[in-house]
Amino acid sequence: MQAGRRPLVSRSQLAWTGTLPFLGYVGVFLLLPTGIVLWDAVQSSSGGFDFGAVSTLWSSSTRSFFVNSAELSAITSVIGALLGAVLAYAVATGNPDGLIRRLYLAGSGVLAQFGGVTLAFAFLITIGPTSGLLLHAGWFYDFPQGIGLIYIYFQIPLMVLVFLPAVDGLKAQWREATETLGGSAWQFWRYVGGPLLAPAFLGAVLLLFANALSAYATIVAWENQISYVVPQQIGTALSSEVGLSSVNQADVLALGMIVLVAIVMTGYTLLQRRTARWLR
Amino acid sequence: MAAVRGLHARRQRRLNVFRYVVFTVFGLFFLLPLLAMLRFSLEGSTGGSWSLSAWGQIASYAGPPPLLSGVEITLELAVITCLVMLVLLVPTVIWVRLRVRWMTRLIEALCLLPLTIPAIVLVVGLAPIYRVLRQQFSLSALQLFWVYVILALPYAYRALAAGLEGVDVKTLSEAARSLGAGWTTVIWRVIVPNMRQGVLNAMLLTGALVLGEFTIAYLLLYTNLQVTLFAVSRGTPNAGVLFSTSSAALLFAFVLLLILSYVGRRNGRQSERSKVSK
Numbered sequence: 174m175q176a177g178r179r180p181l182v183s184r185s186q187l188a189w190t191g192t193l194p195f196l197g198y199v200g201v202f203l204l205l206p207t208g209i210v211l212w213d214a215v216q217s218s219s220g221g222f223d224f225g226a227v228s229t230l231w232s233s234s235t236r237s238f239f240v241n242s243a244e245l246s247a248i249t250s251v252i253g254a255l256l257g258a259v260l261a262y263a264v265a266t267g268n269p270d271g272l273i274r275r276l277y278l279a280g281s282g283v284l285a286q287f288g289g290v291t292l293a294f295a296f297l298i299t300i301g302p303t304s305g306l307l308l309h310a311g312w313f314y315d316f317p318q319g320i321g322l323i324y325i326y327f328q329i330p331l332m333v334l335v336f337l338p339a340v341d342g343l344k345a346q347w348r349e350a351t352e353t354l355g356g357s358a359w360q361f362w363r364y365v366g367g368p369l370l371a372p373a374f375l376g377a378v379l380l381l382f383a384n385a386l387s388a389y390a391t392i393v394a395w396e397n398q399i400s401y402v403v404p405q406q407i408g409t410a411l412s413s414e415v416g417l418s419s420v421n422q423a424d425v426l427a428l429g430m431i432v433l434v435a436i437v438m439t440g441y442t443l444l445q446r447r448t449a450r451w452l453r
Numbered sequence: 454m455a456a457v458r459g460l461h462a463r464r465q466r467r468l469n470v471f472r473y474v475v476f477t478v479f480g481l482f483f484l485l486p487l488l489a490m491l492r493f494s495l496e497g498s499t500g501g502s503w504s505l506s507a508w509g510q511i512a513s514y515a516g517p518p519p520l521l522s523g524v525e526i527t528l529e530l531a532v533i534t535c536l537v538m539l540v541l542l543v544p545t546v547i548w549v550r551l552r553v554r555w556m557t558r559l560i561e562a563l564c565l566l567p568l569t570i571p572a573i574v575l576v577v578g579l580a581p582i583y584r585v586l587r588q589q590f591s592l593s594a595l596q597l598f599w600v601y602v603i604l605a606l607p608y609a610y611r612a613l614a615a616g617l618e619g620v621d622v623k624t625l626s627e628a629a630r631s632l633g634a635g636w637t638t639v640i641w642r643v644i645v646p647n648m649r650q651g652v653l654n655a656m657l658l659t660g661a662l663v664l665g666e667f668t669i670a671y672l673l674l675y676t677n678l679q680v681t682l683f684a685v686s687r688g689t690p691n692a693g694v695l696f697s698t699s700s701a702a703l704l705f706a707f708v709l710l711l712i713l714s715y716v717g718r719r720n721g722r723q724s725e726r727s728k729v730s731k
Contacts, residue, residue, distance in 0.1 A: 185552070188548075188552040188553050189553045189556060191544075191545075191548040191552065191553070192545050192548060192549060192553065192556060192560065194541065194545070195541055195542070195545040195560070195563075196563075198541055198602070199563050199566075199603070199606075202579075202599050202600060202602070202603045203563070203566060203567065203570070203575070203603050203606075205578070205582070206575050206577075206578025206579045206582065207570055207574075207575070207578055208578070209577075209578040209581060209582070210574065210577050210578040213581075256479075259475060260475060260479050263471065263472045263475040263476060266468055266472060267472065273476065275711065275714045275715070276711070278710075278714055279707055279710035279711040279713070279714050280483065280707060282658075282661070282706075282710040283661070283703060283706045283707045283710055284483065286608075286661070286662065286665070288665065288703075289665040289666070289667045289679050290667050290679050290682060290683050290686075291490075291665070291679075291682075291699040291702065291703055292486070294490065294682075294686060294695060294696065294699055295486035295487060295489065295490045295699070296486055298486075298489045298490055298493045298696060299485055299486040299489040299490075305489075306489045306492060306493065307485060307489060326482075326483070326486070329479070329482075330483075358464075383568075383569075383571075386571075387571030387572070387573055387574070389571075389572065389573045389667070389668045390665075390667035390668055390671075390679065393667075393671070393683075394667075394683055394686065397687075404571075404573040407573055407574075407577060408573070408671075408672055411576070411577060411580060411672055412672065423577045423580075424577055427573075427574040427577040427578075430571070430573070430574050431569070431570060431574055434569050434570075434571065434574075435569055438568065438569045
């Protein structure tokens with residue numbers, strides 16, 4: 174054994190350096206921008222710390238954006254989750270290799286995540302007040318029902334994607350066991366299926382809530398003159414930093430969003446963990 | 454016994470009725486706006502007639518603003534983003550699995566972080582960085598790929614992690630190492646071919662994401678496909694080309710994901726779960 178050959182630090186202790194490119198990339202393009210937002214939000218215009226701008230989050234004008242955001246997100250996440258759960262159940266009870274399942278899953282993937290501005294165009298041409306091919310809906314530009322309908326259009330597919338694993342996890346034997354013991358369909362859902370799916374369902378509602386909260390493209394394509402929700406106001410503040418109450422309004426609003434989304438996503442993660450206990 | 458079977462048959466019948474009602478109602482809800490868009494894109498010069506001219510215009514629409522450059526930039530961005538994502542994430546995920554398992558949690562948390570920091574927040578922090586850089590260099594819209602890789606991380610990571618799950622990395626790497634392979638060979642030529650499925654999933658999801666991206670490009674004042682479409686809609690609200698291009702982009706993404714569902718068959722339920730658990 175030649176003691177001199179052994180390096181001071183063993184190679185396996187340095188193995189973590191293999192992740193440095195990734196850590197560096199994420200550091201520069203994810204953590205640094207986030208840090209800039211947090212830092213700028215607590216700066217005064219002359220430099221130095223100042224929480225004055227952050228306190229504008231409670232001013233009535235700013236609060237109304239958050240109230241609107243929460244209203245739109247709450248309505249569309251609950252309706253989207255209920256309808257999406259029904260659709261997920263219908264998909265899950267079919268052939269796992271069948272065409273219907275494939276079509277709905279691929280379609281859900283597209284509509285839930287990649288719709289963007291297109292969805293607003295599609296609805297404008299379907300039910301727009303003057304150009305609708307199906308009907309001329311006078312309420313198309315009303316908040317929240319007009320934009321809410323478009324949001325529900327992408328919330329349902331997201332619910333299908335998120336909720337399907339939980340519904341797939343419901344074992345046929347549980348249903349049969351209920352029946353053997355003389356239980357009705359109602360009793361199965363009330364005492365077995367419902368309680369089992371409840372954490373997954375609540376978690377999915379939270380995820381949908383966060384999803385609606387951070388959506389931007391669709392609502393801008395729907396209406397870009399008036400700001401109703403926080404993301405729109407962030408966009409406005411970012412592109413015109415003149416005539417606003419403070420130069421860092423975009424940062425402050427973004428800070429509010431981070432806090433809100435972080436709370437919602439923490440709840441989602443906790444519920445997800447609870448679901449994972451019986452899913453595997 | 455017969456009674457139980459009767460019960461089953463009745464429930465099966467009721468379930469089938471329920472399923473077909475649900476599929477029809479939801480199918481209509483999802484298809485109607487898309488069909489309306491498609492119909493409008495095929496509208497001729499006079500109401501009620503049919504014409505393919507809006508589809509021909511995808512390549513030739515002169516604006517304002519011209520459409521083709523937006524299409525090109527978005528397609529180029531999709532390719533670049535996919536490649537950078539692969540080069541960055543694939544070795545990292547495999548390396549962590551092979552040598553530094555204690556970092557799994559950290560890497561996963563970082564990859565899923567963009568779900569908590571949505572694009573509209575990220576862009577606020579990016580704006581000053583891009584503003585400073587643009588004073589020094591002229592940055593084309595292609596430079597958006599740096600951020601798009603970040604946006605794609607959650608989807609790409611889940612796909613890759615699921616693809617790696619069924620691979621016995623330890624045995625494979627030990628076998629390759631004992632035959633004299635270096636780490637690069639182990640990662641790219643031994644392990645990656647065994648997780649093709651996950652790599653393909655990650656690429657398709659990343660590509661579809663880039664096709665639909667609007668927020669970052671629009672607020673950093675760059676022009677990609679969605680920004681161009683948005684600008685066209687502001688100028689000419691009922692331009693047929695708007696609806697033909699949108700339909701084409703959605704159809705393209707749909708076909709990508711449908712391919713994914715068929716290629717994913719071999720790995721069965723496992724890869725299904727990864728796709729699905731956003």
